[in-house]
Amino acid sequence: MRVVVAIKQVLDPTGFTVNRRAEKVFVNREEHIINPADRCALEAALQIKDAVGAEVVVLCGGPERANDALRYAWAMGADQGIHLTDKLFAGADGLVAAKLLAAAIRKLGDVELALTGDRALDTGAGEVGPRLAEALGWPHILAARTVEINDGAVRVIASVGNQFFAMQAQRPAVVVVAAGANKPRYAHGGRIMSSYREWKPEVWNAADLGLTEAELKVAIEKRGQAFPPERQPGTLLSSADELVGMLKRQRIIS
Amino acid sequence: MTFMDDMSMAPEPRDIWVVAELGADGQASPLSLEIVGGARMMADGLGCYVHAVVMGTGLGDVAPQLIAAGADRVHVADDPALEHSDARCKVLGDLFAAQPPEVLLFSASRLAEDVAPRLAQRFNTGLLAHCTGLQMDEIERMLIGTHPVFNGEYYELAACPSARPAIATLEPNTFGPPYLDSYRMGEIETVAMDLSGFESRVQVSGPVEYMPPEVPLRKAKRIVSAGRQAGDFESVKRLAKALGAHVAGAREAMDEGWIAEEQVVGATGETVQPDLYVAVGIRGDTYHAFGIRDAKFVVAIHPEKDAPLVKTADAALVGDPPKILTELIEALK
Numbered sequence: 135m136r137v138v139v140a141i142k143q144v145l146d147p148t149g150f151t152v153n154r155r156a157e158k159v160f161v162n163r164e165e166h167i168i169n170p171a172d173r174c175a176l177e178a179a180l181q182i183k184d185a186v187g188a189e190v191v192v193l194c195g196g197p198e199r200a201n202d203a204l205r206y207a208w209a210m211g212a213d214q215g216i217h218l219t220d221k222l223f224a225g226a227d228g229l230v231a232a233k234l235l236a237a238a239i240r241k242l243g244d245v246e247l248a249l250t251g252d253r254a255l256d257t258g259a260g261e262v263g264p265r266l267a268e269a270l271g272w273p274h275i276l277a278a279r280t281v282e283i284n285d286g287a288v289r290v291i292a293s294v295g296n297q298f299f300a301m302q303a304q305r306p307a308v309v310v311v312a313a314g315a316n317k318p319r320y321a322h323g324g325r326i327m328s329s330y331r332e333w334k335p336e337v338w339n340a341a342d343l344g345l346t347e348a349e350l351k352v353a354i355e356k357r358g359q360a361f362p363p364e365r366q367p368g369t370l371l372s373s374a375d376e377l378v379g380m381l382k383r384q385r386i387i388s
Numbered sequence: 389m390t391f392m393d394d395m396s397m398a399p400e401p402r403d404i405w406v407v408a409e410l411g412a413d414g415q416a417s418p419l420s421l422e423i424v425g426g427a428r429m430m431a432d433g434l435g436c437y438v439h440a441v442v443m444g445t446g447l448g449d450v451a452p453q454l455i456a457a458g459a460d461r462v463h464v465a466d467d468p469a470l471e472h473s474d475a476r477c478k479v480l481g482d483l484f485a486a487q488p489p490e491v492l493l494f495s496a497s498r499l500a501e502d503v504a505p506r507l508a509q510r511f512n513t514g515l516l517a518h519c520t521g522l523q524m525d526e527i528e529r530m531l532i533g534t535h536p537v538f539n540g541e542y543y544e545l546a547a548c549p550s551a552r553p554a555i556a557t558l559e560p561n562t563f564g565p566p567y568l569d570s571y572r573m574g575e576i577e578t579v580a581m582d583l584s585g586f587e588s589r590v591q592v593s594g595p596v597e598y599m600p601p602e603v604p605l606r607k608a609k610r611i612v613s614a615g616r617q618a619g620d621f622e623s624v625k626r627l628a629k630a631l632g633a634h635v636a637g638a639r640e641a642m643d644e645g646w647i648a649e650e651q652v653v654g655a656t657g658e659t660v661q662p663d664l665y666v667a668v669g670i671r672g673d674t675y676h677a678f679g680i681r682d683a684k685f686v687v688a689i690h691p692e693k694d695a696p697l698v699k700t701a702d703a704a705l706v707g708d709p710p711k712i713l714t715e716l717i718e719a720l721k
Binding site for chain 2: 147159227255256258262263268269276280301315316360362366370373377378382384386
C-alpha cells in the first residue's frame with residue numbers, strides 16, 4: 135500500500151526577530167526546518183507503515199535545500215523521496231502547490247492515501263490539503279489526530295472545536311494531520327549521515343510532471359508586510375473587562 | 389469538458405458574495421453579519437451587488453437578518469444533506485459556476501476550512517486565508533488581504549490580481565460591527581439543487597473520547613503561572629481551565645506546595661514561549677524574567693504597582709489577585 139506525505143520547509147522562527155518600531159524583520163540566522171505539522175503527518179504515515187507495512191513516499195517542493203528535508207524524512211523511515219523543483223515553481227502559492235503535488239501523485243500511481251500537515255508555520259493558510267484533494271478528485275478529512283487503515287477505508291479521529299469525532303472515508307483520500315497530533319520520531323544521526331552516502335531522492339521538474347507555464351501561473355502575489363502595534367510595557371489596566379478586550383483586539387484570544 | 393470550456397460559457401464574474409453561517413442560536417452568526425456589512429461597503433465603492441448564501445435547515449429567519457446587514461439578494465439552500473461538507477462543496481460549486489462572483493467571502497471557520505480551498509482549486513483561483521484586514525484596491529479592482537504569519541509574529545499583505553473569484557476567509561473584527569437596517573429591501577431566492585441521490589464520501593460519528601498526547605510546558609501556547617502573592621491557588625487553576633492554559637509557577641509556588649518541579653518557570657526551571665503568559669502574584673525577579681523572555685504577551689496580576697513584573701509586563705492589573713481572577717473568569721465567559 136502506497137502512502138504519500140507532502141512536506142515543506144519553513145524558515146526557522148528562532149532565527150529571526152521582529153522589530154515592531156522599525157517595522158522590520160531581522161533575519162539573524164537563515165535556517166529552514168521541516169514544517170512541524172508536516173512532521174506529524176510523516177509520523178502518522180510511518181505509524182501506518184509500522185502497522186500494515188505500507189510504502190511511504192515523501193514529496194517536497196523547493197530549491198536545493200529541500201534535499202535536506204527529504205534526507206531527514208528518509209532517515210526517519212520513509213522509503214522514497216521526490217524533490218519537486220523547477221524555476222517555474224518559484225513563488226508557488228496554494229493553487230500551484232496543489233497542482234504540483236497532484237501531478238506528482240498521479241505520476242507515481244497506485245497512491246491510496248496522501249497526508250499533509252494542517253498549517254504551514256509561515257503562511258498558516260491550511261489550504262494545501264483540501265486543494266490537493268480537489269485536484270485529485272478525492273475526499274479529504276481535516277484536523278486528524280490519529281490515522282488508521284481499515285479494509286478499503288481510512289479511519290481518523292479528528293478534532294472539531296473542543297471535541298473529537300470519528301471519521302471515515304474510502305481510499306484514495308487526503309488526510310490533513312493536526313500539528314501536535316503525535317510526537318514525531320527523531321531521525322538517528324547516523325542514519326542522516328548514511329542518507330548522504332547511500333541514498334538520494336528523485337528529482338522531478340515541470341516537464342516530468344507534464345505541467346505547462348500557463349498552468350503554473352500563481353493567483354496570489356505578496357504585496358508587503360504589516361506589524362502588530364509596539365509593545366507598551368507596564369500598561370496598567372483598570373478592570374478585568376479591559377484586559378479581556380485588549381486580548382481579543384490583539385487576537386491573543388478569540 | 390475542460391475547465392476552459394466552462395469559462396467560455398459562463399457569464400462575467402461579478403458582485404461580492406458572502407457565504408453566511410449560523411450561530412449556535414440558529415440566527416445569522418455575528419461574524420457573518422459583520423462580513424455582509426463589510427461587503428456592503430466594498431460593493432458601494434465598486435458599484436456592484438452583495439449576495440449572501442446560507443445553507444442548512446430551518447433557515448426561516450436568517451435571510452431578513454442578512455438583508456438588514458446589507459445583502460441585496462439572499463440565496464437560501466435548505467436541505468439536511470448540507471450538514472456534509474461534500475454537499476456544501478457541490479451546491480456552492482454549482483452555484484458559483486452558474487453565477488461567478490468577483491469576490492467570495494467566508495468566515496474563517498471550520499466550514500470554510502473544508503470548503504473554501506476546494507472551491508478555490510476548482511475555480512483555478514487564489515485564496516486569502518485568515519484575513520485580519522481586507523481592502524479592495526478600487527483602481528486596479530483587486531482584493532488585498534492582511535493575514536498573520538508565524539503565529540502572528542507579523543502580518544503579510546497578499547493580493548489576488550486577476551484570478552476570479554478572489555476568495556478570502558475573514559477573522560472577526562476585520563470590518564467592525566455592521567449597520568443593521570431592518571428597512572432595507574432585498575430579494576430572497578431558493579437555490580435550485582438536486583441532492584436526492586447524494587451520499588457523502590466522509591462519514592462522521594461522535595463525539596468520541598480521545599486523550600491527545602500531553603503538550604510539555606515549554607511548548608504550551610498559554611500559561612497561567614502562580615507566585616507567592618497569588619493567594620488562592622484554586623482560582624489560578626480555574627483561570628487556566630477557562631483559558632485552556634497550562635498551570636505553572638515561579639519557584640516560590642513549588643515551595644508553597646502548589647506545583648511540581650516540572651512546572652517551575654525561570655532560569656533554574658523551564659523557559660517557555662507561550663502566546664499568553666498570565667503571572668498571578670509573581671513579583672518578578674531576574675530568574676523568572678529569564679524564563680519568560682520569549683513570551684509573546686505577558687499579563688501581570690499583583691497587589692503592588694511597583695513590582696518589577698508589573699512594570700515590564702505588556703498589561704497589568706493591580707489589586708487583590710483572587711478577586712481579579714474571579715472577575716477575569718467571569719469576563720471570559
